[in-house]
Amino acid sequence: MSETRVFLLPDLGEGLTEAELVSWHVAVGDEISVDQPIAEVETAKSTVEVPSPYAGIVAELHGQPGETLDVGKPLISVTPVSVAGTAADDAAPAEPAGPVVEPAETELGEPAAEPAKAHPEAEAYREEEKAGSGNVLIGYGTPGGHGVARRTRARRSSVALAEPVDTKPAETPTEDDLTLLRTRVPGRLGAVISPLVRRMAREHGVDLGELPGSGEGGLIMRRDVEKAIHAPVVEPAETKPVETKTAEPAAAPEGVDARTGLPIAARTPVRGVRKAVAANMARSRSEIPEATVWVDVDATGLLELREGLKAGGSSVPGLLAFIARFVTAGLKKYPELNTRIETASDGSQEIVSFDGVNLGIAAQTDRGLVVPSVRAAEKLTSRELDAEIRRLTDVARQGKATPTELGSGTFTLNNYGVFGVDGSAAIINHPEVAILGVGRIIDKPWVVNGELAVRKVTELTLTFDHRVCDGGTAAGFLRFVADAIENPTTLLADL
CATH class of the missing domain: 4.10.320.10 (E3-binding domain)
Structure with missing residues (x-):
């Protein structure tokens, strides 16, 4: 008789440890096939459909919509459809029936050494694996997919191969150890x-x-x-007072806030994108000694350039794409702002520089603020930047941006002018070291050649990490971008 197999929630990208279950696509008793989408989950970075690695009958769903599930914990149990007279049935081991947790996979690039006796669940999975699987999750790539790397299955006798030989006696890995292998x-x-x-x-x-x-x-x-x-x-000094305060609401009447005495209208759990944004912003403010510089810029010349291009009948990039070109050129001249600070366990720090710019574009979505990045942005023309910015913004708003697209930026460009505001001292997107904000473009009085005129004016705001550079570098970069906006033809010959 076929044994029930338990599919553990996989790592859906870049070491995420949990995901919120949005909805089930299947129900108990349904017959499913390999790679059939079984559930939709929302992580701190995107919304994805999870395909099943098994075919069979759904035996149990481990979780309800709205519930947060940990990576490596059971997601769904599937009972394979038994086929009479198969070799698998004839060779079934005489062990007590019960759920079988699939061994986790290693991250190693080459197979582990073959043990004396392979784990029975691993052997059973190999037969299924030969059929191939097109949908690939991190930790679940298959040889039958489109150009994906081969998986290396972790066996009980080899799960600790990544650790060098120790003088201590070897420990026998448990199912908990196998589960931990799914977490990167x-x-x-x-x-x-x-x-x-x-x-x-x-x-x-x-x-x-x-x-x-x-x-x-x-x-x-x-x-x-x-x-x-x-x-x-060193424990923060405020730890104890916070613990004391958490006990106070218990004495208050139900539905009434103890501190204000007002009725509580609602309680909203902080999770998903909002949880990730909150953690990242808090870390940024606590770790980065930031400073802000800003300048008003006459953008009339840039707007006139776009109008001229439109009149010529050619495809015209958006204003943000033009500014992105100016930013990548400015970072080439002032590379200190395109870096990252890494802190070692002994407290020593290094400034890591990059050969290239992954330009993050802050995008407001229904799920919260996300920052997809244009990879190698310094190599793209204004038109190419425009196309990639539009694509990334679209997939981000659909919740379909990949972890790589959302977590690989080196500098962020934030267009908060779309919200109708002039300026903002933005919080740096940790672990980056700077963020440039662009306000709305409005008519303002401006002196041109000694005479007062009405011009199209915007405000640029640069927030930077004072550990990587001083005000002179930040001001030089900001002035470079401002000058490019006021005299755009100097940098846009390669439209």
């Missing part, structure tokens, strides 16, 4: 971590995404986690 480290796609190291980090609250690896190729070792565990931690 944010920002460190190449740092393959053994499940033992991951569990040690989880139990002691160590953030692997911020931990530098001392092993070859940046591999995070057990000693790195142990060092972080024993490092002195």
Whole structure:
């Protein structure tokens, strides 16, 4: 008799640890096929449909719409449709019937050493894997898909291969260890971590995404986690008062706020994109010593240039695309603003520079503020930038932007003028070091050649990390972009 298989919620991109279940596409008792979409989930970065790696009858749905599920926890249980007289039935092991949790996959680029006896669940999955699967999730690529990398299945005797030989006795990995293999480290796609190291980090609250690896190729070792565990931690002074305050509402009447005495109208959980934005903005403000400079700019020349191009009948990029061209040119002259600061476990810091610009475009969506980025923006013309900005904005608003598109920026351009405001001291999109804001373009009195005239004026605001540069560099970059807007033909010869 076929055993029920449990499909664990996979890592949907860049080390995300949870997702909100939006809706089920199947119900208990339905017969499903491999790669059939079974559920729609919303992560902190996008909304995706999750395909099933199994074919069979839906036995159980692990979660209700609106519920937040952890990566590596059960999502759906599927009972394969039994076929009489098959080799699998004849060779079924004499073990108690029960749910089988599929072994997790490693992140290694080549297969692990073959153990003396393969895990029965892994052997069973290989037969299914031969059929191929077109839809690919991170950690679930298949050889039958379109140009995807082969998967390496983790066996019980080899799940800790990423960790070098230790003087301590080898530990036998549990199902919890296998589950941990599905979780990747944010920002460190190449740092393959053994499940033992991951569990040690989880139990002691160590953030692997911020931990530098001392092993070859940046591999995070057990000693790195142990060092972080024993490092002195200073608790914030406000911890105790906050704990005391959380107990106060219990004494208040139900539905009434204890501090204000007003009726509570609603409670909205902070999750999804809003949760990610809140965490990122709080981290930015707590870690980055930011400063802001701004300048009013006469954009009349740029608007006249666009009108002239329209009159010529050619395709004309949007204003934001022109400004994006000016920004990438400015970052080439002032590369300090296209960097990132990395902090080692010993407190030492490095400024990381990049050979290229991934220009983030802040986009307001129904799910919240997201920042998809135009990769290698410095290589694109104004028309190419316009097309890519429109594409990214569209997929972001649909909730379909990929984790790579949402998490790879090196500098952000924010057009808050669309909201009808002139300026804003924006918060830097951590871990970047600067963000340029553009206000609305309106008619203002302006002195031109000694005479007062009405011109099209906008305000540029640059917020920057004072650790990477001083005011002179920030002002130089801002003035460069402003001059380009006022005299656009100097930089737009390659439209």
